[in-house]
Amino acid sequence: MSKGLTSKNDDYSQWYNELVTKADLAEHSAVRGCMVIKPYGYSIWEKMQAALDKMFKDTGHSNAYFPLFIPKSFFSKEASHVEGFATECAVVTHYRLKNDGKGNIIVDEDAKLEEELIVRPTSETIIWNTYKGWIQSYRDLPILVNQWANVVRWEMRTRLFLRTAEFLWQEGHTAHATREEAVEEAERMLEVYADFAENFMAMPVVRGVKTPNERFAGAIETYCIEALMQDGKALQAGTSHFLGQNFAKAFDVKFTSKEGKLDHVWATSWGVSTRLIGALIMAHSDDSGLVLPPKLSPIQVVIVPIYRNDEEKAKISEAANALSASLRARNISVKYDDRDTQRPGFKFAEYELKGIPVRVAIGGRDLENGTAEIARRDTREKQTVSRENLDLYISDLLDEIQQAIYNKALAFRTENTREADSYEEFKRLLDEQPGFVSAHWDGTGETEKKIKEETKATIRCIPLNNRQEEGTCILTGNPSKQRVLFARAY
Amino acid sequence: MSKGLTSKNDDYSQWYNELVTKADLAEHSAVRGCMVIKPYGYSIWEKMQAALDKMFKDTGHSNAYFPLFIPKSFFSKEASHVEGFATECAVVTHYRLKNDGKGNIIVDEDAKLEEELIVRPTSETIIWNTYKGWIQSYRDLPILVNQWANVVRWEMRTRLFLRTAEFLWQEGHTAHATREEAVEEAERMLEVYADFAENFMAMPVVRGVKTPNERFAGAIETYCIEALMQDGKALQAGTSHFLGQNFAKAFDVKFTSKEGKLDHVWATSWGVSTRLIGALIMAHSDDSGLVLPPKLSPIQVVIVPIYRNDEEKAKISEAANALSASLRARNISVKYDDRDTQRPGFKFAEYELKGIPVRVAIGGRDLENGTAEIARRDTREKQTVSRENLDLYISDLLDEIQQAIYNKALAFRTENTREADSYEEFKRLLDEQPGFVSAHWDGTGETEKKIKEETKATIRCIPLNNRQEEGTCILTGNPSKQRVLFARAY
Numbered sequence: 009m010s011k012g013l014t015s016k017n018d019d020y021s022q023w024y025n026e027l028v029t030k031a032d033l034a035e036h037s038a039v040r041g042c043m044v045i046k047p048y049g050y051s052i053w054e055k056m057q058a059a060l061d062k063m064f065k066d067t068g069h070s071n072a073y074f075p076l077f078i079p080k081s082f083f084s085k086e087a088s089h090v091e092g093f094a095t096e097c098a099v100v101t102h103y104r105l106k107n108d109g110k111g112n113i114i115v116d117e118d119a120k121l122e123e124e125l126i127v128r129p130t131s132e133t134i135i136w137n138t139y140k141g142w143i144q145s146y147r148d149l150p151i152l153v154n155q156w157a158n159v160v161r162w163e164m165r166t167r168l169f170l171r172t173a174e175f176l177w178q179e180g181h182t183a184h185a186t187r188e189e190a191v192e193e194a195e196r197m198l199e200v201y202a203d204f205a206e207n208f209m210a211m212p213v214v215r216g217v218k219t220p221n222e223r224f225a226g227a228i229e230t231y232c233i234e235a236l237m238q239d240g241k242a243l244q245a246g247t248s249h250f251l252g253q254n255f256a257k258a259f260d261v262k263f264t265s266k267e268g269k270l271d272h273v274w275a276t277s278w279g280v281s282t283r284l285i286g287a288l289i290m291a292h293s294d295d296s297g298l299v300l301p302p303k304l305s306p307i308q309v310v311i312v313p314i315y316r317n318d319e320e321k322a323k324i325s326e327a328a329n330a331l332s333a334s335l336r337a338r339n340i341s342v343k344y345d346d347r348d349t350q351r352p353g354f355k356f357a358e359y360e361l362k363g364i365p366v367r368v369a370i371g372g373r374d375l376e377n378g379t380a381e382i383a384r385r386d387t388r389e390k391q392t393v394s395r396e397n398l399d400l401y402i403s404d405l406l407d408e409i410q411q412a413i414y415n416k417a418l419a420f421r422t423e424n425t426r427e428a429d430s431y432e433e434f435k436r437l438l439d440e441q442p443g444f445v446s447a448h449w450d451g452t453g454e455t456e457k458k459i460k461e462e463t464k465a466t467i468r469c470i471p472l473n474n475r476q477e478e479g480t481c482i483l484t485g486n487p488s489k490q491r492v493l494f495a496r497a498y
Numbered sequence: 499m500s501k502g503l504t505s506k507n508d509d510y511s512q513w514y515n516e517l518v519t520k521a522d523l524a525e526h527s528a529v530r531g532c533m534v535i536k537p538y539g540y541s542i543w544e545k546m547q548a549a550l551d552k553m554f555k556d557t558g559h560s561n562a563y564f565p566l567f568i569p570k571s572f573f574s575k576e577a578s579h580v581e582g583f584a585t586e587c588a589v590v591t592h593y594r595l596k597n598d599g600k601g602n603i604i605v606d607e608d609a610k611l612e613e614e615l616i617v618r619p620t621s622e623t624i625i626w627n628t629y630k631g632w633i634q635s636y637r638d639l640p641i642l643v644n645q646w647a648n649v650v651r652w653e654m655r656t657r658l659f660l661r662t663a664e665f666l667w668q669e670g671h672t673a674h675a676t677r678e679e680a681v682e683e684a685e686r687m688l689e690v691y692a693d694f695a696e697n698f699m700a701m702p703v704v705r706g707v708k709t710p711n712e713r714f715a716g717a718i719e720t721y722c723i724e725a726l727m728q729d730g731k732a733l734q735a736g737t738s739h740f741l742g743q744n745f746a747k748a749f750d751v752k753f754t755s756k757e758g759k760l761d762h763v764w765a766t767s768w769g770v771s772t773r774l775i776g777a778l779i780m781a782h783s784d785d786s787g788l789v790l791p792p793k794l795s796p797i798q799v800v801i802v803p804i805y806r807n808d809e810e811k812a813k814i815s816e817a818a819n820a821l822s823a824s825l826r827a828r829n830i831s832v833k834y835d836d837r838d839t840q841r842p843g844f845k846f847a848e849y850e851l852k853g854i855p856v857r858v859a860i861g862g863r864d865l866e867n868g869t870a871e872i873a874r875r876d877t878r879e880k881q882t883v884s885r886e887n888l889d890l891y892i893s894d895l896l897d898e899i900q901q902a903i904y905n906k907a908l909a910f911r912t913e914n915t916r917e918a919d920s921y922e923e924f925k926r927l928l929d930e931q932p933g934f935v936s937a938h939w940d941g942t943g944e945t946e947k948k949i950k951e952e953t954k955a956t957i958r959c960i961p962l963n964n965r966q967e968e969g970t971c972i973l974t975g976n977p978s979k980q981r982v983l984f985a986r987a988y
Binding site: 035037038039042043044045046047049050051053054070071072073074075076077078079080081082083084090094095096097098099100101102103104105106107111112113115124125126127134137138141147153157158160162174176349 | 528532534561562591631
């Protein structure tokens with residue numbers, strides 16, 4: 009195991025923590041719960057941002073930026089939002105420090121804010137307060153805005169990427185003239201997220217809606233995508249909320265319809281965060297390190313020369329540079345690592361740890377034979393191939409790897425999605441083979457809570473287009489019309 | 499004047515404020531000093547970010563992300579940094595709100611932080627505390643990292659883009675093994691900023707260094723670019739700091755050199771912010787609205803159809819769509835505005851307000867003649883040209899406009915840069931024709947302060963490669979070896 013990574017089968021949690029650190033993705037900072045996203049980790053986030061941002065713009069959205077701070081009173085305005093968000097928040101109370109004369113920096117008590125400011129945990133309130141000034145008539149609608157930003161939720165138990173006090177995300181906030189249009193938008197963005205998860209992250213997801221207990225604070229309906237990690241725990245990878253008229257009512261945002269009627273505006277919000285980097289790691293990686301899908305890998309191909317002397321190195325470099333040029337012409341990102349300070353074996357382990365999808369090694373014999381050794385990261389298979397048309401070969405291979413990683417994750421999920429028809433079977437499955445368990449539920453919050461207390465499993469979602477099927481709740485035996493998806497989750 | 503914009507000659511400040519608001523760039527928020535950057539304003543920031551980010555990466559830098567919060571004690575560690583930054587800051591003292599039982603949200607006094615956190619005004623301290631863990635040997639150097647982030651400085655008098663409590667920026671933080679390498683980096687990044695200002699923003703800048711009084715808190719040398727706005731006031735558009743070993747000493751960051759010697763690491767930092775949007779506006783715009791240089795205009799070409807009936811509109815649309823396609827093939831961004839709800843004149847005024855560099859109008863007669871009317875925003879000149887090879891014509895025109903805007907700004911600066919050889923002349927020039935005034939100064943902070951108190955003019959910079967010239971200080975008559983650049987400034 010390169011750099012002594014703990015095996016994921018021995019201790020999945022330890023494996024994850026070591027991998028995040030050793031692959032130079034992120035680390036804890038001096039500030040409790042806040043992480044430093046290191047350059048390599050951030051470059052994956054940039055790939056994610058670029059893909060998502062394009063998808064948002066292709067669906068008609070623009071970016072904007074709203075204040076980091078929210079006046080405390082704003083949280084009192086939407087009743088259910090208060091309960092969800094006005095709790096574990098960073099509160100700004102003062103606006104000046106001073107020197108106490110003894111060389112210590114202290115808070116200047118004379119500079120106390122009249123009203124405390126909350127560091128945004130999410131921006132519905134400040135945005136809807138702003139939209140009030142933007143919307144008078146149906147002609148001002150829809151507003152399709154997204155924001156890339158940092159948010160803070162004072163988490164007590166943090167884990168790099170998965171749960172941190174500060175994290176980076178995007179939050180879309182849209183305003184519509186009708187309920188139907190808002191619902192359509194919430195569903196459209198869920199599909200954008202699912203598309204991104206499956207086609208960029210190579211991570212299959214279940215599209216569904218949350219139960220009332222698990223809804224976003226202030227939402228009428230919360231749509232979600234749920235993915236299964238390699239340890240059988242589920243991870244919520246993105247949510248899209250139909251907010252009804254709740255925030256428009258809280259902030260008094262009305263519009264005049266085509267028919268001249270005054271009505272409150274309909275809203276959605278939707279977001280994904282740096283948590284997705286945690287999901288990406290846990291969905292695919294192995295004991296040798298990261299496994300990155302080609303579409304999100306900052307470097308897709310690395311070329312390592314294997315030489316005995318400077319003369320040989322010069323010839324290999326010539327071949328490597330030609331290959332690099334032909335790959336770049338195909339928009340494939342490539343790095344040629346000709347460092348003399350490290351041996352090839354060290355480099356191989358390093359790029360395995362960092363998850364580079366394709367490694368090309370060129371040695372003296374390859375020079376003679378017109379070949380190269382190609383190793384794919386996902387299967388760790390090696391193959392010696394001709395250097396003729398190698399750019400085309402690698403281009404196809406990257407597509408194949410993208411698909412193979414997805415297929416592997418899908419097969420894993422299929423294998424680990426079971427049906428349970430009794431509470432005993434439900435509990436046995438969760439313990440013996442963690443994964444999604446599809447089971448009947450009587451639809452009440454009490455039952456959901458009891459199952460959670462007893463098994464730590466939550467209802468991840470009610471899948472969209474769920475098959476209707478008569479059955480009885482695994483806990484209460486009460487009638488049920490459909491199965492829902494349970495799992496223990498991150 | 500479209501939408502009743504105040505003339506910039508009547509009241510420059512009022513003109514600026516109205517323009518920012520009416521062109522939908524930004525607005526004040528409910529939070530004192532914090533702005534909302536509206537979608538159109540943000541799209542200009544995105545263009546700036548994309549260009550700068552590419553320049554940073556082309557010079558070997560990577561992006562990363564560091565915490566929003568900085569422990570209060572960090573500010574005490576670098577003595578001069580304390581004085582500059584540990585003053586007007588947002589201070590987080592609590593981490594929880596609660597319901598007081600009467601329906602009010604209040605700060606939970608039980609959730610008080612042991613050590614207060616400061617919302618970053620700049621990140622040297624938290625970053626150098628992090629670098630301590632990254633650097634052991636010369637092999638770990640250089641570190642070339644940039645961060646795109648929000649920062650907060652509690653400004654009392656705010657103006658949209660120019661001075662706000664929260665603003666967006668990038669901050670580069672690099673670590674080097676030698677003084678020479680760090681100085682070279684600081685100078686390289688100044689040149690990147692100057693290149694960006696001149697070739698993207700079409701805004702000529704003076705490259706220089708700040709006087710000790712005006713240096714960044716904690717810097718050994720502060721390099722800067724200074725631009726002249728149309729009202730004759732200067733604006734600092736970007737700074738790059740050589741920090742010496744100050745932060746490495748404050749945070750105990752040492753490395754082992756090639757020769758096995760332990761030494762403190764050398765540092766630079768450099769940044770530009772959303773302030774550049776303010777500079778862009780004030781450098782070029784006029785009484786009809788924004789004038790955007792083509793390279794930073796979110797939309798470069800707008801096509802407006804002028805039709806008498808649906809049949810004519812259909813034919814014009816066909817021509818417009820063909821033109822759009824051929825422009826897009828040249829990577830020119832284009833919008834076809836065929837809204838029926840607004841008249842052509844309204845659209846013309848709107849796109850002038852928004853600063854779109856080229857407007858194409860196609861009417862019934864143009865259909866017959868195979869022509870189109872082209873209006874350029876910068877000169878407001880109109881011309882009827884053939885639609886044959888119009889894409890090529892427009893492509894060349896965009897280059898010409900980019901250059902013309904720069905030339906105009908350069909001519910303005912040249913005209914408004916004067917030499918003064920006496921204090922009387924100095925004051926007269928500042929009052930009669932505000933601009934840069936080049937004058938001798940005795941090199942003391944006292945003189946600099948006195949001139950500032952008496953005239954409101956500050957030394958903007960000592961230009962790089964300044965001509966050495968014997969003279970006497972305009973205030974004290976003491977000997978001086980070079981002129982420095984004074985101006986009243988934003």
